[in-house]
Amino acid sequence: MDQDLAARWVARWDTQQERYIADREERFRVLIDVVEHVTGDAAEPFVLDLGCGPGSTATRLSARLPHARIVGVDSDPFLLALARASRPEAAKIDYRLLDLAEDRWHDPAVRGRELDAAVSTTALHWLPPERLAVVYRDLAEVMRPGGVLVNGDHFYDEQPGIRALTAAVKERRATRAGVDGNEDWKSWWAAAAEDPALRAIFSDAELRGTSTGYGNRLSQQAHAKMLLDAGFREVGMVWQYGDDYVLAALR
Numbered sequence: 272m273d274q275d276l277a278a279r280w281v282a283r284w285d286t287q288q289e290r291y292i293a294d295r296e297e298r299f300r301v302l303i304d305v306v307e308h309v310t311g312d313a314a315e316p317f318v319l320d321l322g323c324g325p326g327s328t329a330t331r332l333s334a335r336l337p338h339a340r341i342v343g344v345d346s347d348p349f350l351l352a353l354a355r356a357s358r359p360e361a362a363k364i365d366y367r368l369l370d371l372a373e374d375r376w377h378d379p380a381v382r383g384r385e386l387d388a389a390v391s392t393t394a395l396h397w398l399p400p401e402r403l404a405v406v407y408r409d410l411a412e413v414m415r416p417g418g419v420l421v422n423g424d425h426f427y428d429e430q431p432g433i434r435a436l437t438a439a440v441k442e443r444r445a446t447r448a449g450v451d452g453n454e455d456w457k458s459w460w461a462a463a464a465e466d467p468a469l470r471a472i473f474s475d476a477e478l479r480g481t482s483t484g485y486g487n488r489l490s491q492q493a494h495a496k497m498l499l500d501a502g503f504r505e506v507g508m509v510w511q512y513g514d515d516y517v518l519a520a521l522r
């Protein structure tokens with residue numbers, strides 16, 4: 272795919288995603304701060320990006336930590352094609368079509384190498400709890416002691432009053448930031464499906480995306496318990512706005 276075409280659709284993706292998280296860029300910065308802190312002066316830290324989509328996180332990570340070796344994993348061929356075509360030339364990023372719902376997905380992702388960090392943004396809520404527990408165990412298995420998982424995602428609050436409050440705070444933030452009128456998820460996909468330049472390359476099925484609209488509704492406490500059970504040593508939140516968090520889990 273042409274690099275300019277991909278870059279246009281990735282930019283449009285980023286605007287669309289900001290509709291749902293006004294402080295997405297700050298969340299990226301915090302997530303990368305954690306990776307930078309934990310990987311220290313390692314010559315070539317090895318980092319996985321889970322549910323990388325069109326590469327928004329991996330690209331930013333690579334721009335700040337150009338010495339990092341990054342593997343982005345996603346099950347959506349169209350989003351991965353955007354990621355590959357828009358990858359900056361110097362970036363040490365590989366993108367692999369892999370489904371986190373399949374057993375041993377991590378073998379082809381890490382290929383025998385020890386992980387220094389794993390990152391994910393707005394993706395792990397797509398996995399059912401029992402499947403996410405397996406993915407957490409898989410990550411613990413291949414991560415070096417002291418390595419980190421950093422997950423930026425929205426978490427569910429079991430308390431209805433607090434849930435309503437975080438939703439209200441988020442809505443007001445979106446209005447103040449002027450992102451509440453941004454193109455939404457459905458419109459982005461509909462526009463992609465109608466773009467003749469994309470239709471010439473991708474099938475109708477690929478341009479429909481793989482989203483089922485599922486969300487696992489796991490709370491921060493549920494994530495923490497699953498991670499400790501999986502073998503991570505410490506878990507905590509390093510950033511929050513409304514129901515959006517950056518969780519860090521140390522192996």
Ligand SMILES: C[S@@+](CC[C@H](N)C(=O)[O-])C[C@H]1O[C@@H](n2cnc3c(N)ncnc32)[C@H](O)[C@@H]1O
Pocket residue numbers: 288321322323324325326327328344345346347350369370371372391392393394397398481
């Ligand atoms: C909302 S997008 C976020 C993409 C990117 N991380 C970002 O922040 O822009 C969620 C991503 O998770 C991916 N995903 C969902 N379920 C997956 C699975 N079972 N295996 C791999 N990727 C998955 C989707 O294909 C999609 O790219």
